[in-house]
Amino acid sequence: MRVAEADTKSIGPDLLGIEELSAEQITAILDLAEHYREQMNGGTEKLDDLQGIVVANLFFEPSTRTRTSFNLAARRLGADTVDFSSSGSSLSKGETFVDTALTIEAMGVDLVVCRHRTPGAPHMLARHLKAGVLNAGDGTHEHPTQALLDMLTIRQRRDIRGLKVALVGDIRHSRVARSNIHGLQKLGAKVIVCGPATLIPRTITQLGVEVAYNLDEILSEVDCVNLLRVQFERQRGAFFPSIEEYAHLFGMTGERIRRAKEGLLVLAPGPINRGVELTPDVADGPNSLILNQVTNGLFVRMACLSLLAQERRRLRQSG
Amino acid sequence: MRVAEADTKSIGPDLLGIEELSAEQITAILDLAEHYREQMNGGTEKLDDLQGIVVANLFFEPSTRTRTSFNLAARRLGADTVDFSSSGSSLSKGETFVDTALTIEAMGVDLVVCRHRTPGAPHMLARHLKAGVLNAGDGTHEHPTQALLDMLTIRQRRDIRGLKVALVGDIRHSRVARSNIHGLQKLGAKVIVCGPATLIPRTITQLGVEVAYNLDEILSEVDCVNLLRVQFERQRGAFFPSIEEYAHLFGMTGERIRRAKEGLLVLAPGPINRGVELTPDVADGPNSLILNQVTNGLFVRMACLSLLAQERRRLRQSG
Amino acid sequence: MRVAEADTKSIGPDLLGIEELSAEQITAILDLAEHYREQMNGGTEKLDDLQGIVVANLFFEPSTRTRTSFNLAARRLGADTVDFSSSGSSLSKGETFVDTALTIEAMGVDLVVCRHRTPGAPHMLARHLKAGVLNAGDGTHEHPTQALLDMLTIRQRRDIRGLKVALVGDIRHSRVARSNIHGLQKLGAKVIVCGPATLIPRTITQLGVEVAYNLDEILSEVDCVNLLRVQFERQRGAFFPSIEEYAHLFGMTGERIRRAKEGLLVLAPGPINRGVELTPDVADGPNSLILNQVTNGLFVRMACLSLLAQERRRLRQSG
Numbered sequence: 001m002r003v004a005e006a007d008t009k010s011i012g013p014d015l016l017g018i019e020e021l022s023a024e025q026i027t028a029i030l031d032l033a034e035h036y037r038e039q040m041n042g043g044t045e046k047l048d049d050l051q052g053i054v055v056a057n058l059f060f061e062p063s064t065r066t067r068t069s070f071n072l073a074a075r076r077l078g079a080d081t082v083d084f085s086s087s088g089s090s091l092s093k094g095e096t097f098v099d100t101a102l103t104i105e106a107m108g109v110d111l112v113v114c115r116h117r118t119p120g121a122p123h124m125l126a127r128h129l130k131a132g133v134l135n136a137g138d139g140t141h142e143h144p145t146q147a148l149l150d151m152l153t154i155r156q157r158r159d160i161r162g163l164k165v166a167l168v169g170d171i172r173h174s175r176v177a178r179s180n181i182h183g184l185q186k187l188g189a190k191v192i193v194c195g196p197a198t199l200i201p202r203t204i205t206q207l208g209v210e211v212a213y214n215l216d217e218i219l220s221e222v223d224c225v226n227l228l229r230v231q232f233e234r235q236r237g238a239f240f241p242s243i244e245e246y247a248h249l250f251g252m253t254g255e256r257i258r259r260a261k262e263g264l265l266v267l268a269p270g271p272i273n274r275g276v277e278l279t280p281d282v283a284d285g286p287n288s289l290i291l292n293q294v295t296n297g298l299f300v301r302m303a304c305l306s307l308l309a310q311e312r313r314r315l316r317q318s319g
Numbered sequence: 320m321r322v323a324e325a326d327t328k329s330i331g332p333d334l335l336g337i338e339e340l341s342a343e344q345i346t347a348i349l350d351l352a353e354h355y356r357e358q359m360n361g362g363t364e365k366l367d368d369l370q371g372i373v374v375a376n377l378f379f380e381p382s383t384r385t386r387t388s389f390n391l392a393a394r395r396l397g398a399d400t401v402d403f404s405s406s407g408s409s410l411s412k413g414e415t416f417v418d419t420a421l422t423i424e425a426m427g428v429d430l431v432v433c434r435h436r437t438p439g440a441p442h443m444l445a446r447h448l449k450a451g452v453l454n455a456g457d458g459t460h461e462h463p464t465q466a467l468l469d470m471l472t473i474r475q476r477r478d479i480r481g482l483k484v485a486l487v488g489d490i491r492h493s494r495v496a497r498s499n500i501h502g503l504q505k506l507g508a509k510v511i512v513c514g515p516a517t518l519i520p521r522t523i524t525q526l527g528v529e530v531a532y533n534l535d536e537i538l539s540e541v542d543c544v545n546l547l548r549v550q551f552e553r554q555r556g557a558f559f560p561s562i563e564e565y566a567h568l569f570g571m572t573g574e575r576i577r578r579a580k581e582g583l584l585v586l587a588p589g590p591i592n593r594g595v596e597l598t599p600d601v602a603d604g605p606n607s608l609i610l611n612q613v614t615n616g617l618f619v620r621m622a623c624l625s626l627l628a629q630e631r632r633r634l635r636q637s638g
Numbered sequence: 639m640r641v642a643e644a645d646t647k648s649i650g651p652d653l654l655g656i657e658e659l660s661a662e663q664i665t666a667i668l669d670l671a672e673h674y675r676e677q678m679n680g681g682t683e684k685l686d687d688l689q690g691i692v693v694a695n696l697f698f699e700p701s702t703r704t705r706t707s708f709n710l711a712a713r714r715l716g717a718d719t720v721d722f723s724s725s726g727s728s729l730s731k732g733e734t735f736v737d738t739a740l741t742i743e744a745m746g747v748d749l750v751v752c753r754h755r756t757p758g759a760p761h762m763l764a765r766h767l768k769a770g771v772l773n774a775g776d777g778t779h780e781h782p783t784q785a786l787l788d789m790l791t792i793r794q795r796r797d798i799r800g801l802k803v804a805l806v807g808d809i810r811h812s813r814v815a816r817s818n819i820h821g822l823q824k825l826g827a828k829v830i831v832c833g834p835a836t837l838i839p840r841t842i843t844q845l846g847v848e849v850a851y852n853l854d855e856i857l858s859e860v861d862c863v864n865l866l867r868v869q870f871e872r873q874r875g876a877f878f879p880s881i882e883e884y885a886h887l888f889g890m891t892g893e894r895i896r897r898a899k900e901g902l903l904v905l906a907p908g909p910i911n912r913g914v915e916l917t918p919d920v921a922d923g924p925n926s927l928i929l930n931q932v933t934n935g936l937f938v939r940m941a942c943l944s945l946l947a948q949e950r951r952r953l954r955q956s957g
Contacts, residue, residue: 040427046371052684054710065422068401072373072426075399080713082706096909103703103908106932107710108678270422271415294425359746365690384741387720391692391745394718589741590734613744 013311014126014133015304017142018182026183030152032303033296040076040299049306050079056109058101058125059085059136060116065271066136066145069294070113073301079309082109097121098128105131110312111305114138130315132308140173145304146269147179149297151187153289154224156296157265161188166218168250169228169277170199170239176269177228181207192218195228195250198239215250216259224265227252227277243276252278257287265289332630333445333452334623336461337501345502349471351622352615359395359618368625369398375428377420377444378404378455379435384590385455385464388613389432392620398628401428416440417447424450429631430624433457449634451627459492464623465588466498468616470506472608473543475615476584480507485537487569488547488596489518489558495588496547500526511537514547514569517558534569535578543584546571546596562595571597576606584608651949652764652771653942655780656820664821668790670941671934678714678937687944688717694747696739696763697723697774698754703909704774704783707932708751711939717947720747735759736766743769748950749943752776768953770946778811783942784907785817787935789825791927792862794934795903799826804856806888807866807915808837808877814907815866819845830856833866833888836877853888854897862903865890865915881914890916895925903927 011025018026039047055074057067067083074081084104101112111132114122119141126133137143154160165184167177171193184191185208193200194212205211212218230246240246252266266278266287274280282288330344337345358366374393376386386402393400403423420431430451433441438460445452456462473479484503486496490512503510504527512519513531524530531537549565559565571585585597585606593599601607649663656664677685693712695705705721712719722742739750749770752760757779764771775781792798803822805815809831822829823846831838832850843849850856868884878884890904904916904925912918920926 064403068403068423069426072399072401076427080710082710084702084706096912099909099912102929103932104706106929107707107936108714108933270418272418274415274418291421291425294422295427298426383722387722387742388745391718391720395746589737591737593734593737610740610744613741614746617745 010311011304011307013308013315014122014135015144015308016122016126016133016135018144018147018179018186019142021144021183021186023186023188026148026151026186029148029300029303029307030155032306033148033152033299036299036302036306037296046078047076048078049302050074050077050309053077053079053110053305053309053312054108055079055081055111055113055305056104056107056131057081057083057085057136058104058112058114058116059083060097060114060121061137063115063137065294066115066297069297070134070136070301070305073298074111074305076298077302077306079111079305082107098124101125101129105129111308132312134304134308137175139175140178141175142179142182143175144179144183145297145301146176147183148300148304149293150176150180150226150267150269151183152296152300153267153293154265156292157289158223160184163189163224164192164222165189165224165226166192166194166212166215166222167226167228168194168215168252169230171195171204171228172199172201172239173231174228176226180226181209185209192222194218196240196246215256219256219260221261222264223261224267225252225260227266227268227272229269229271230273230276232273247276251276252282254279254281254285257282257285263287267293269293329630330623330626332627332634333441333454334463334627335441335445335452335454337463337466337498337505338461340463340502340505342505342507345467345470345505348467348619348622348626349474351625352467352471352618355621355625356615356618365397366395367397368621369393369396369628372396372398372429372624372628372631373427374398374400374430374432374624375423375450376400376402376404376455377423377431377433377435378402379416379433379440380456382434382456384613385434385616388616389453389455389620389624392617393430393624395617396621396625398430398624401426417443420444420448424448430627451631453623453627456494458494459497460494461498461501462494463498463502464616464619465495466502467623468612468619469495469499469545469586469588470502471615471619472586472612473584475611476608477542479503482508482543483511483541484508484543484545485511485513485531485534485541486545486547487513487534487571488549490514490523490547491518491520491558492550493547495545497526499545500528504528511541513537515559515565534575538575538579540580541583542580543586544571544579546585546587546591548588548590549592549595551592566595570595571601573598573600573604576601576604582606586612588612648949649942649945651946651953652760652773653782653946654760654764654771654773656782656785656817656824657780659782659821659824661824661826664786664789664824667786667938667941667945668793670944671786671790671937674937674940674944675934684716685714686716687940688712688715688947691715691717691748691943691947691950692746693717693719693749693751693943694742694769695719695721695723695774696742696750696752696754697721698735698752698759699775701753701775704753704935707935708772708774708939708943711936712749712943714936715940715944717749717943720745736762739763739767743767749946770950772942772946775813777813778816779813780817780820781813782817782821783935783939784814785821786942787931787938788814788818788864788905788907789821790934790938791905791931792903794930795927796861798822801827801862802830802860803827803862803864804830804832804850804853804860805864805866806832806853806890807868809833809842809866810837810839810877811869812866814864818864819847823847830860832856834878834884853894857894857898859899860902861899862905863890863898865904865906865910867907867909868911868914870911885914889914890920892917892919892923895920895923901925905931907931
C-alpha cells in the first residue's frame with residue numbers, strides 16, 4: 001500500500017495481498033460483502049456505488065471464471081468495465097508491461113484488476129499507476145479475493161476464531177494457500193497444511209502453520225478442509241507418482257466425510273476435478289460449500305472494488 | 320419445461336424447443352416481439368424490462384452473429400450480460416459442462432443462453448439449473464429463436480395459417496429446419512421440405528411434412544422459401560456431388576423467381592453463400608427478407624428473454 | 639461523405655478521413671473533445687449524449703488499444719457497444735465483408751467503427767450502410783481519430799497556426815502520417831516529414847510538406863516531433879539496414895532534446911518501442927505527451943461519436 005492508513009476501515013489505495021491487511025481491514029471487507037449479499041437478495045435494483053468508475057481487467061494469465069466474477073461485480077455496482085487480456089505479454093519485457101498498464105490508465109481507468117504469472121507484478125503496477133490496483137493472482141504469491149471469499153464462506157457457518165482449517169494439496173505452488181494462511185491466522189484460526197511432502201515447502205512452518213502428510217490423521221480434528229486444485233498443467237508427474245495415488249491419499253470421499261468431524265465444511269477453489277480432489281458425492285453433498293464460494297466471490301469482489309473506489313475518490317478530491 | 324403452465328401467455332421457465340410450445344405460446348412471443356419493434360422504432364429510450372437481470376451466454380460452439388444478437392437484445396432491455404464461450408468443452412466431459420454452468424449460475428446469473436453441438440445439452444442444463452435456460456441451437460436438434468424470427472418475418476407479410484412454405488437444402492443436419500417445421504405447422508402452415516435425397520431423412524414425413532426432390536416442381540405452388548445454409552464444414556462432398564450442382568438444382572435465381580408465385584417470400588438464415596443458396600440479385604432483390612430476419616431476431620430474442628425473466632421473477636418471489 | 643453539409647459544425651454522416659474535413663469541422667471536433675474533457679474531470683456523472691445509440695466495432699485488423707478507446711468513449715456517453723472482430727475476413731471476399739456489415743447494421747446498430755487493412759474499406763461500407771461509419775484506420779490510407787487526438791494534444795500546449803511539426807519515421811506506410819499531414823496543414827501548421835529515403839515516397843511533396851532525411855538538421859527549427867512507430871512486422875530489413883541504425887539516426891534521445899528548440903513537444907502514437915523511436919528518458923521526460931495523447935484519444939472519440947450520432951438522429955427523424 002502506498003499510503004499509511006489511520007482509519008482501519010480503509011484498506012488503502014490498492015489490494016495487493018492478505019499479508020498486508022490487518023484483521024480489522026479483513027473484517028471490514030467481509031462485512032461489506034455481507035451487506036451487498038443482503039442488498040442483492042432483496043431484489044434487482046441496480047446499485048450505483050461505482051457509478052462513473054471505470055474498472056480495467058488486465059489478465060496476463062487466462063482466467064474466465066475470476067475475470068467474469070470481477071466483471072459482474074463491477075457492473076452490478078454501476079461501473080464501466082474494460083477487458084485487456086493478453087497471454088502473450090510477459091514481465092521479461094518489463095517496460096512494456098508497465099507501458100501497457102499506463103496506457104490503459106490514461107484512458108480514464110480508476111481501478112486495475114491484474115492477474116500475472118510473475119509474483120509481485122501487481123505491486124510493480126501499484127508503484128507506477130495512480131489507479132488503484134487489485135491483485136487477482138500473481139504467480140505463486142497471493143490471490144487475496146479468493147482467500148476473502150473462502151473466509152466469508154466459512155464465517156457464514158462458523159466463528160473463524162479458534163477454528164481448525166486444513167489446506168489440502170499442492171501447497172508449494174498455491175497462491176490460494178498463501179493468502180488463506182495469512183487471512184485465517186489473522187482472524188484467529190489455526191491452519192494445518194496437508195499434502196505430499198514434495199508439495200509442501202519446508203519453510204512453510206515459518207508462517208506459523210502446522211504440517212501434516214497424512215489426511216486421515218487430521219480428519220477427526222479439523223472443522224474445515226479447503227481442497228486445492230491439482231494443477232495438471234504444472235505437475236507433469238514430477239511431484240507425485242500418479243493422479244490415482246493422489247486421489248487415494250488426499251481426495252475427499254464420502255468415506256472420509258464419515259470419519260471426519262460432524263458438519264465438516266468442504267471448500268474447493270475450483271474448477272474442480274471430480275474424482276481427484278473430491279468425489280462427486282462430496283462435491284454435490286451437504287458438506288460442500290463450493291457454489292457458495294462462487295456466489296460469495298461476487299460479493300467479496302464488489303466489496304473490494306467499492307472500498308478501493310472510495311479511496312480513489314478521496315485521493316482524487318484531495319489531489 | 321420444468322413447470323406445467325396453465326396460463327398460455329407464459330412460455331414456462333425455459334425455452335428449449337419449438338416442439339414443446341403451443342400455438343398460443345408461439346403467438347405470445349411473436350406479439351411481444353412486435354411490441355418491442357414498435358417501441359424501438361419510436362426512439363432511443365432505453366427499456367428496463369430486464370433491469371437487474373443477468374444473462375449469461377454459454378456458447379460451446381462458435382457463433383458471433385447469434386451471440387451478438389442475444390447480447391444486444393439483453394442489453395437493450397437493461398440486462399447485464401456475460402459471455403462465457405469455450406469451443407474446447409464437450410459433453411463427453413459431461414460433469415464439467417454442468418459444473419461450468421452451475422458456476423456461472425452461482426455468480427448470480429438469472430438466464431442462461433446456451434449453444435452446444437450436442438442435441439439435448441440445454442435440456443440437461445435446465446434439469447440442473449434454477450436459472451432459466453434458452454436454447455440457442457443444440458446440434459441438429461432445435462434452434463427455436465431462429466424459427467421464431469423466421470415466423471415473425473413471414474407474419475409481417477402474410478397470414479401464416481394456410482401458407483405453403485418450402486424449406487430448401489440440407490434438411491438432415493438442420494436444426495433450423497426442425498424448429499421451423501414444428502412452428503409453422505403449429506401456426507397452420509403447410510411445410511414442404513426440398514433438397515437432395517441424401518440430405519432428407521426418410522423419417523421426416525412422420526413430422527407431417529411433404530417431401531420434394533425437385534425445386535422447380537414446387538416453385539409455382541409455394542408462398543415462401545427458406546433457403547438453408549450449405550454448411551461446407553459438414554459436407555466434404557459426401558452428400559452431393561459439387562457446389563455447382565447444388566447451386567444449379569437448389570439455388571434461388573432471378574430466373575426461378577420469375578417462374579415462382581408472385582410475391583414469393585425469400586428467407587435465408589445466413590450467413591449466406593452468395594452464388595450457392597441464392598444469387599446476388601435475389602439476395603438484394605425485392606423478394607429477399609434476409610435483413611428483416613436479422614432485425615426481427617433482435618426483437619424475438621428480446622421477447623423470449625423478457626418472458627423468461629418474468630417467469631424467473633415469479634419463481635423467485637414464490638420460492 | 640454522403641451528404642453535403644451547409645452547417646460547418648456538422649461533420650457529415652460518416653467520418654472517413656481528415657482529408658474530407660474543413661478546418662472548421664476539425665475545430666468543431668476538437669472543441670467538443672475539450673468540452674468532454676472538462677465534463678469528465680469534474681466528476682463521475684455519466685453522460686447520456688449517446689443514450690439509446692448502439693455502436694458496433696468492426697475490427698478486421700487486430701487492435702486492442704484503439705478498440706478499447708472507442709468502447710470506453712461510447713460507453714462513457716451511455717451507448718451500447720458490440721464488438722464484431724475478425725482477423726480472418728478480407729476484402730478479397732468483397733461481398734462477404736459488406737454482408738457482414740449489413741447484418742450487424744440490421745441488428746439495430748447506429749454507428750459502425752471500422753478498421754480494415756484495405757484502404758477505402760470504410761468508404762465502401764459508407765456507401766452500403768445507413769449507419770454512420772467511422773474510419774478507425776484503413777490500411778496505409780487514413781486514421782482520422784489518431785490525427786485528431788494528436789492535434790488536440792498539440793493545441794493544449796501551443797497555437798497550431800504557424801507551428802512547425804515534424805513527422806518522423808516510416809512515412810510510406812503510415813496512415814497516421816497521412817491524416818496528420820492533412821489535419822495540421824488545414825489548421826495552419828507547417829509539416830516536415832523526416833525519415834530514411836526508402837520510407838518517404840517521392841510524391842509526398844505533392845501534399846505540400848517539406849522533406850528531410852536528417853533529423854539533426856531540422857531539430858533546431860521544429861516545435862513538435864511526432865515519432866511514428868517502427869512496425870517491425872512490416873519492415874523485415876527491407877527498408878533500413880538495422881534497428882540500431884534507425885535508432886541512431888532517427889531515435890529521439892535526451893541528447894537530441896538538448897539540441898532541440900526549448901519546450902519541444904514529443905508525441906508518439908504508440909505502442910512505443912523503447913530504445914527505438916525514443917529512449918526511456920525521453921518517453922518518461924517532461925517533453926513527452928504520450929500519455930496525454932491516450933487520454934485525449936478518449937475525448938476525441940467521444941466527440942466524433944457524438945457528432946455522428948447527432949447526424950444520425952437528424953437523418954432518422956427526417957427520413
